[in-house]
Amino acid sequence: MSTTRSITDFETKDVVIQGALAALAISFIAAIGMLGEFNNRILITSLLSLGYLAIGWIPILFGYRASAEETIEGIDPPIKGPRDLLVGGTVGAIAGIVVSAFAWLAASVDLTGVFIHTGPGMRSALTFGQGIGFGSLLMIVFCTALGVFGAALHVMTPTVRSVIGVALGTTIVIAIFEADAKELFKGFRIRGVASILYSPTGGLTIVSAAAVTALVVAIKVYGKGHGPRVVYERVKLHHTSQTPEMQRRNSWIWGAAGFAVYLVIPQILGKSLSETAVTVGLFLVLGLGLNIVVGQAGMLDLGYVAFFAVGAYGIAMLTSPFRPAQWIPQLDFWVALPIVIIVAAFVGILIGTPVIRMRGDYLAIVTLGFGEIIQKLFLSDWWKPVVGGAQGITNVPSVSIGPVEFAGANSKMVFYLVAILVAGVFVLSHRLQYSRVGRSWAALREDEQVAEAMGINTVTAKLLAFAIGAVIAALAGALFAAKVGSVFPSSFKLLVSLVILVVIIVGGLGSLRGIAVGAIVLIGVLGGPTLPGLLREFGRFKLLIYGVILIYMMLKRPEGLLPSVLRSRELHHSELTQDAWLDKAGDFEEDEEVTA
Amino acid sequence: MPVLEIRGLTKAFGGIQALAGIDLHVNKGEIVSVIGPNGAGKTSFFNVITGMFEPDAGEIRFEGESIVGLTPSTITHRGVARTFQNVRLFPNLTVLENVMVGRHSRTSQGVFGALFRTKAFLQEEQEIEDHARDVLSFFGSRLRGYREDQPAFALSYANRRRLEIARAMATEPRLLLLDEPTAGMNPKETIELTGLIGSLRDERGYTVVMIEHDMRVVGQVSDRVVVLDHGIKIAEGDYDTVASDENVIEAYLGRPVNNGART
Amino acid sequence: MAAPLLIRREDETSVVSKTVSKSRAGKFRDGWVDGFLWFIRIAAILVVGFGIFRSVVMTLNGEGTSIDAWENLIVSGVAQGAMYGMLALGYSMVYGVLGFINFAHGEVFMGGAMVSFFVAQALFDNGVWESNFALSLFIILIVAVLTSTLIAVIVERVAYRPLRDAPRIIPLITSIGISFFLQYTFAGLFGEGVKTYPTPPDYLRNKVNVLGFLPIEGTKILVMVVALISMIGLYFYVQKTRAGRAMRAVAEDKEIAALMGINVDRTIVSTFAVGGAMAGVAGILWALLFRSISFITGFLPGIKAFTAAVLGGIGNLAGAMVGGIVLGLFENVGTIVVLGGLGIPGAGTLKDVISFSALVLVLVFRPRGLFGERLSHEDRP
C-alpha cells in the first residue's frame, strides 16, 4: 500500500551525509580552480556562467537523490510530496552552509600557499561577488533552491520531468557550444541567427534563452508522437517491411546521400570544427583498431600507441626531406604506406609473440612496457641519427592524389582522407566480427582452452588480432604525420594508449557504434590527450573528467554507453544465470587437473 | 584397424598417478564406455587424448598415426572431438554461433575473404551455417528455431549438454569423446539422450568413447565397458560382465569401513 | 569472480604439477613461438653478458666507468631499489588479496609525498627543519603515511569494493581511471608545478665511510635504514599478528577465510591501509633521494614498482623488496654498464627502457618471479 509520509519522516543522518557530500563536491570543484576559471565564461547573460553550471548541478543531483527512495521490490513506494521537497531543500541548505564555511575559511586564512586556486577569484565566485556575509546567504539560498528543484524533479511525473530536463538541457547545450554554433551558422550562411541568439559580450541573452526553452517545451508538449524516436521507429518499421530488392535499392540511395553529405560537410564546418572532426576521426580509427585486440580477441593491450608511433615515424622517415637518416631514400606517401603497413604488422607480431601466453593482466602491463620502450627509444640519443630524438622529424609532406593536395594546414581536405579511413576500418571491423575469424576471436575470449579444443589455433588467432590492430594504428599514424607535418616523441605517450582505451570502454567495448559515440563524446567534446575538444575550457580538467567518467562507467555501466549485445551479456546476464550454472558445475566433481 | 589405439598410457600429477599404464583400443563404429569412481583418472584420460595434457609415457595412435605431442587444435583437425564434464560452452555466443565455431577447423576463409566478401567467403559462411543447423537438427526441435539465436547461457542444463555435443559434431570428428553426457539430466532427458547416443553410432556412423556414471545409460548403448580405478584398468568387457564384477562393485560403491561397528 | 565455494580446488600438489605439465606441453604446442622465446632469452643473455664483460674490461683498463663510479651506481641502485621495494609491497599485497594490478598505487605514493611536502615546507620556514631534522623527518613521515593510507582506504571503499566480484579486468581499468583522477586532483588542488623539498642538513649530504672503506651519502644510508625498519615492521605485522594472519588467510583463500569467521571486507581494507602506509614511506624515501615532486611523479615509479613486485614474485613480500633492489640496481648499473659496455650513446636517456625491458624479460624468462610462489589467484581462469 502506498502511504503518504509525514513531512518529518526522514533519516537525519542520511540527509546530513548527502548534504556533506554535495558540499564536498562543490568545494572540490572550487578548490581545483574550476569554478573560478569557468566563471569567466558566460552562458546566459547576467544569469548563468559555466562556473555556476559546474557547481549548480550538484545540489540538484543530491537533492534528487536524497528525496528519492530506493525502490524495494514488493513494497509500493510512498507517495511523493512536500516531505521530499523538504529533504531536498535541507540537503541543499546543508551543502550551502558548509560551502559558505569553506568560503569564509578561505577568506580569513590564506590557503593559497597550499591550495593555489583558493585565492580571491574562488572566494568571490563562492560569494557571488558580494561580501562574505551576504554572499554566504546567497550561496545558501542558491544551494537550497537547487536542492528543492532537484527534489521537485523527483516529485513531478516523468513526463513533466523529461520536458523540463530536455528544455533546460537544450538551452544549456546551445549556450555552451556558442563558438561552434556560430561557426555552423556561418557555414550555413545564416550568420544573422547567431547575432540574434547570442549577446555581443558572449552567452545567450536572457530573452533568447527563455525563447529557446519555451520553444523546446512547446515542441515536447505539442509535438508528441512526432519526436525523433517515433520517426526513427517508423522508419525502422518501414525498413524491415521492405523486400530485399527494395532494401538494396534504398541502401544505394542512402549511400549516395551519405556521399553527398561527406562532400559537403567540410564546407559547412569551419576550420576549428573540421579540425575537431579530424581528431575524432583519427581516434575513432585507433579505437576501432584497439577494439579488435581488446574487444574482439580479448587481450588488454595498453601499449597500443606504439603502433601509432610506428606508422607516424615510418611515414616521416620515408617521406620527409628533412629526415635525419638521409641514406633512406625519400619516397612518395603512397609508396611509403605499404612499407609502413608491413613493418607495423611485423612489429605487431614481434611484440605479440612473447606476450600471447601471458595471463590478462600481465599482458596488459607488458604491452604497456613495450609502448613505453618504443616511445623512449624514439626519444633516445641512441636512435637519434635515424628518428631525430626529441627534435623529431619535421616537414613531413602532405598527401596528394594527383593534383589534389590534402595539405596539413587545410584540415578541411584532411577530413576527406580521414573519413575514408574511418569508413574503411568500420567496414573491416564489422565484416571481421561476423566472419570465421571474428568467431574464432570470440571463442578465444570466452574460453581459450575450449577454443583450442574446437580446432582454433590460438597462437595464430591472437597474433592475427595483434597484427591487424597494429596495421590499423599505423594507418592512423601515417595520416597523423602527414596531417600535422611533423612527428615528435611527445605525441606518443602512454597517455594516448590510455585515452584510446577509455574511448572504447566508455563507448562500449566490442560495439562499433559505441566506439563512435565514445570518440565523439570524449575526443570531440572534451578533447584528446593534447588537442582541445569543443569544450576548450575543459583543457586543464580534461583528464580529471576522463578519470571520473571511467570510474563511474566501470561502477555503474561497465558495458559502455552503447554496449554490444555480447558485452552486456558477459557483464550482466551472467551474474544471474551463470551462477546457477557454476554451482551445478561445482557439483560435478572433476578429476585431478581441474580446468586451468 | 582400430580407430584409437592406446598403449601404456601414463600420466602423473605430482605424486598422484592419474593414469598408470592404460591399454585400450576402440574399433570403428563402437561405443566404448569408461566408468569408474571419481578421481579414477577418466577425465585425465580424455585430456591426454585430446592433447590438453601430454602423457608422461605411452602411445596414442589415432587412425594408425601417433597423436602424442600434437596441439589440441591439430588433434581436433585430425578428427577427434570432445565434450567437457562441466559443460564448457561459449556462454555468451548464441547457440548457432557456438556450433559455427565448431566448423573452424573444416573451413579456411581468412581476413581477406571476410573483408571483401568474396564469393568463396560467402559460400563458406553459408555452408558453415547450413551445416550448423543440420547438426542442431540432430536434437530435433530442441535447439532449433528461436533457440538458435539465444545465448548459450540461457539454455537449460540439458540443452547445454546437447549443444556441447552438437558443437563437437560440427568439427566432423571420426572419434567423439563424451564426458558424462547425461550428468544433471532428469530421467526422461537421460533416456532421450541415450537413444541419441545410440543413433550417433547407428545412423551417423560415429565412433564414441563415453565417460558415464549412469549405469543404465552405459548398459543400454555400450558395446564395451572399461572400468578405471586409480589410473588402472580394473575390468573390461561387455556390460553384464563388468557390472557383476566384484572388484567393480567394490570400487564403485566403496567398501564399508571394517571397524565401522557402531555402539 | 570467486569460484563458488566447495567447487573442488586443486590441492598444492596438483598445482605444482600443473605448471610442470603446462610448460612441458608448451614445448610441443607452438614450436616456433617457443623457438622465438628461446631466441629472445639467449639474445638477452648474450647482449647483457657482453655489455657487462666489456664494461668490466674497460674499467680494469682504466677507461670508461671508474671504480668510484661503480660504487656510486651500486649504492644509488640499492637506495633507489629500496624505495621501489617499499612501493612494490603495496602492489604485491593488493594483488595477493584481490588479484588485480592496482594502477593507482603510484598516485597513493605521490599523494603522501605531495602532502608532506607542504609540511616540510612549513617546518623549513619555521627553522625546525634545520634545527631538528630528525623530528622533522619523523613528522613528515607520519604525515605521508597517514595521507597515503587514507587515500588507499578511500579508493578501496569507493571504487574497488563494489567491483569485488567483477571480472578482474574491470578493477584494473577502474584503477587507471583512479590514477587519472588522483593525478589531476592533486594538480588542481596544489598546482601543476614541480615542488622541491628543502635540502636535508649537510651531515646527511656528506659521505660517510661505512665499514671504514665504503663511502655512502648520508641520505642514502637513511633511505636504506628507513626501508629496512619498515620492512621488519611489516614482516612482523604480517607474520606474527592476528590481523596479519587473517590477511594471509584471505590472500590464500577468501572463502575458507570467511568460514573461519574472518571478516573478509575488513581484512581487505587493512591490506590496502598497510600497502598505502608503505607507499607513504616510499614517498618520503623518494623525497630524500630526489627531492622534487609533482603530480605526475607517481605513475612511472608506480609501474616500475609493479615490475619489482613481479620480479620478486608477486604476492611475496620479501620478494617485493628484493625485486625492488634488483630493479634499482638494474636501472642504475645496467644503464651505464650494459649500454655503456655495448657502446650505445646517451645511455642516460634509456633508463626507463632498461626497467621496462627488465619487466618484459622477467615475464618471458620466469613469469613467477625470483621467489615466485603460486597464489590461489593465479590458478583462477
Place this chain on the structure above:
Amino acid sequence: MTDTVSTTPVLEFRNVNTHYGPVQILNGVNITIAEGEMVCLLGGNASGKTTTLKTILGMVTPTSGEVLLDGEVISGMSTTHIVERGVSMVPENRRLFARMTVLENLEIGAYLRSDDLTEDLERIFELFPRVKERLAQKAGTLSGGEQQMVAVGRAMMSRPKVLLMDEPSMGLAPVLVAQNFDIIERINKAGTTVFMVEQNANMALSIADRGYVLQTGEIVLADTAENLLANPQMRAAYLGHTE
C-alpha cells in the same frame, strides 16, 4: 513452538527452497539433526548437496523456509555470524592455508575466539598425535592424510556445535579414505555433532546414524543408516541395478 529444550535439534532445515535466478536448486528440503548425531546427506551430481551446505553457511539465502541452529533462525545471517554461533566446516579437498604452518592453520580456526587455546590444541593433539609433530611445518607440505587431520582440527578449534563435512572421501586413495572416516567417527564419538555430505554411500552409511538422499533438490529418502544400506532403491540409484 511445542518443542521442549531436550528435543530441540542442533540443526534443522524447515521446508527450505533455494533459487539461483530462475533455477530452483533446493525444493522443500527438511532435515533434522539432533545433538551428538552423525547424519549424512547422499546424492549424485548436481543434486543440490553443495547448495545445502552453502545455505547452512549463509552463502545462499533461501527463498523460503528457514534454517535453524539450536532453535534459532540463522538463515539470512552473514557467514561470520553463523560461524560465530557454532557451525564449522571441513571443506571438500581440505583446502588448508598451504603457505601457513600447521599451528597457524589451527590458530586461524579459532580466529573468533580470544580465550586460551591450549586446551583445544591439546584435545586435537590427543586425537591426532601426528599433528603435534608437524606444528611448524607448512601445511602444503603435509601428506594427504595429515592434511585431513589438520583440516578437521582447524574446524574443531572454533568448538562448533555442528561440524559439516563436505565430501570427505573425495580425491583420496582408499587407504586414506578409510583413515578419514575413522577420524570422523572419532570426532563424533568425542561428542561433536557431524553432518556429512558424501557420495560414497556405503562408506558414509557404515559410520553414520542416519542418512538423507537428495535428488535434483528434493529429499527422496530419509532413514536410519542400516535401513538405507539395506534399501534396494539405494543400490539401484548407485549401480543402476534393479533387483
